[in-house]
Amino acid sequence: MMNKQRLLRITAAAAALTVIAGCGAKAAGSEPASTGALAVVATTPEVADFVRNIGGADVTVTQIIKPNVDPHEYEPTPADLQAIATAKVVVKSGVGLEEWLGTTITSAGFTGAVVDSSSGVTLREGEEGGEHGPDPHIWHDPRNAKIMVTNIEKGLAAAEPGKAAAFAANLTTYTAELDKLDADTVAAFATLPAQDRKLVTNHDAFGYYVARYQLQFVGSVIPSMDTSAELSGKQLTDLVAKIRATGTKAIFAESSLPPKTAEAIAQQAGVKVVAGEDALFGDSLGAAGTPEGTYLGAERHNTQVILEALAG
Template sequence: MNHVHRSFVAAATAAALVLLGGCGSGGDDATSGGGSASSGTKLAVVATTPEVADFVRTIGGGDVAVTQIIKPNVDPHDYEPTPADIKAIGEAKLVVKNGVGLEEWLDQTIESAGFKGTVVDSSQGVKLREGGHEEEEGHAEEAEAEHAGEEHDPHIWHNPQNAKIMVTNIEKALATADAAHAAAFGKNLTDYAAKLDKLDADNEAAFAKIPADQRKLVTNHDAFGYYVERYKLEFVGSVIPSLDTSAELSAKQLTDLVAKIKATGTKAIFTESSLPPKSAEAIAKQAGVKVVGGEDALYGDSLGAPGTPQGTYLGAEEHNTRVIASGLAG
């Protein structure tokens, strides 16, 4: 995030605080499927992304009131907090984030909200990757790398084994904050971890049916690095040449990507639900390959609409594997 953008966020946050005196609870606006942060005697938790919010709801069950900040199909990389977000954070006991720099806007928002609770970084203990290469485990190295200007891939949830680490971190935080319901949280974690293991095994089985030389992936942006590594796919390239969504292909990069698609025999470009498909469609036309999009668009940064199968982490990941495996099989 550049300095101009940071200044804008700070100014917007300050303005929002002035407005808070005249705001309602903001519960309906800020919540997706979990009640407002201040509802009843339930543990009030704010979760930043759709994936993290789904994890908190799953582990917390009926004992936790979850306010989800980022709605489905909203780009998390460049989010602008609302007055309702700030109010919800100020009233919460826990704020759960994805981490790995995905929520650049969060620290300023927490400070503005006067939040006194615990911030839970669900990525703690995940082995991070940078530029397609695995990085050291843990976050002491991550902090040093961030100071050195390096960037790690924040899309950690696309490996179900990383998701297991994330929900374990979340369960520990919930049990610490609400010891009376720790046993329920622990049981929910055990049940969900088994579902994550099944998802992982099903994904591996789906790609095992596809010859190794056909497992070539081109996506809208570089969101599937952990997935590619886990299931031994070949990442050919992305329409947006970046871990976030702000970059654009130069003319040379576009030409190179088209050439690489042709040279590798890649069969399709997969679009993503939270990004416009036009650039992908133009590149696919030049390369002579199909575009996979519409209802088959991948969930790269987001989940589907609440109440749909893809509105959960498990459903979205099952959808991704079904679409990718089908597209690669041709």
């Protein structure tokens, strides 16, 4: 849940951005416009990649949150407001991940369609009984990703009916790739004994992945689905004890979070920390132009890194 101080900052920023947007500032980082292409704003790297795959050449996508930026702590910029103001469709990940979006859309005067890609996904609650609401990291189960891209296809087709057949064809192609990703991941984890499938991450971002591929979630450095939570001394001690008691082999850092605390806990627990180029993509994707810059590539990276670390 968004704290009051952050809500006030976003509200004030949005009010100021309204004035700036009126000056016609160009949205930084937006892709060059194509004649006749549908202008879409996508909030996160994951949904932006989904829109590109479903929309193809018939859409131009402005991605709000850049790679390796923590979406839980994101605050909108003047360029974001201008991009939303000139878009025809806004696509969000949903489940409360983009707490800033509603205020920003209102300030931008946006009157187009907002597509909630999470619609229809069965949500999980956090390990703490849902204290922070449902888990927003739905894309880590490819079956949920299929629901997300189906919602996106419907939204694009409604906004651009003349291109509906192309969007439907792209959806068929991409869902087949998602099915293959899921099948490959199931097969990969079948090679790892159940007693070795123990996961400790920077924050509780992999619940859907854990459930889908039958891993055991031992704990997280940040004891929450929200990265703004803080680890108490007792929680740190408890996590170290749990890692030792369960025989967990590694702690996995994440690309959008600093690894220092994970490294300190790993040292105390006597296990390795997986970080740097091997860090998991929990909330983000990799750099544009790399395999990990796509959803499929990032998920394959995660699986390969986890398997190699736990098998070792």
